[in-house]
Amino acid sequence: MSAPFTLLGQNGAAKGRRGCLHTAHGVIETPNFMPVGTYGTLRGVPSHLLPDLGAQVMLVNFLHLFFYPGPEALARAGGVHRFFSIPVPVLADSGGYQVFSLGSHRKVGEEGVPFQDPRSGRKELFTPEKVTQFEESMGMDIGMVLDVCLPHDAGRKAHEKAVAVTHRWAERALAAASRERMLVFGIGQGGTFPDLRRRSAEGLASLPFDGYGIGGLGIGEEPERTFEALEASLEGLPEDKPRYFMGMGYPQDIARAVAMGVDLFDCVLPTRNARNGQLFTSRGVINFKRSVFKEVHAPPDPACACPVCRHYSLAYLHAMFRQREMSAAVLATVHNVAYYLDFLAKIRENTASI
Ligand SMILES: [Zn+2]
Known part of the structure; x- marks a missing residue:
């Protein structure tokens, strides 16, 4: 398979770039923004309108779809596109951020993270292998790997450990992926510590991912820390792969991040x-x-x-x-x-x- 990402142009001294990401359900021009349809649809908006609004890709949340309708029902329907009538490529967020925001990060172990569905009360141990394999069986176009996302003020030691665990999980997720049609993106962490950010990015860059997410930012830290951490992350990532700043943000922040070399956004x-x-x-x-x-x-x-x-x-x-x-x-x-x-x-x- 040829490389899914093509870089079409770059803004001279500034680092802003334009590209094309090829997925099983179509091409995504970058830089681009992914509207968030957590449960498989944009709340209140019929999915067939997405192309009319200019959407070339949509984000769904793996954890929520795992609990309902569930991987088996999605596979029987022929995948997430058929089940939810989604006419554009779909990126699945792995749920590392949801684990963090619902407080389960304290239970993260080497094997994975236990998570209880807030709606049904059902409990499940999520491992990097399970997340990536189920994302594939659900028919996602891009699957984010499971990562460890910590509160920004968790302290250096905790962030150092999260970077190490996230890297080992990234290796396990890649080993478990069939790579037949779903693109797999790694996720860099490191809190607001530039050296940890760079370490995390360089570690992931040594693995054959199709693209890279920058996670765990924009969660309450000072805005200048966000951009410092972003810059350190980008320095460690390869030029020829798409970079996705997860969870950002206001239009002016997106414009600033594009000029630094970011290709994909969701918020x-x-x-x-x-x-x-x-x-x-x-x-x-x-x-x-x-x-x-x-x-x-x-x-x-x-x-x-x-x-x-x-x-x-x-x-x-x-x-x-x-x-x-x-x-x-x-x-x-x-x-x-x-x-x-x-x-x-x-x-x-x-x-x-x-
Ligand atoms: Zn309008």
């Missing part, structure tokens, strides 16, 4: 904040719950070409919110996702012109 901000009334626009963030919008008969963002901005006004969104109509959250999600994807498309255009 819950455009979807989660939409449900709280927040709209990302070319004039900054606005909240349609505010009563000042009661009679503003203008689109959320006049510069946006999305279906919401073409057909609806802020006054409409405000009225739907007041009436507790679900369309307010749905339309806000559609706009925010389209806004993010258009933002990335413009960054790609600028990168190509240089």
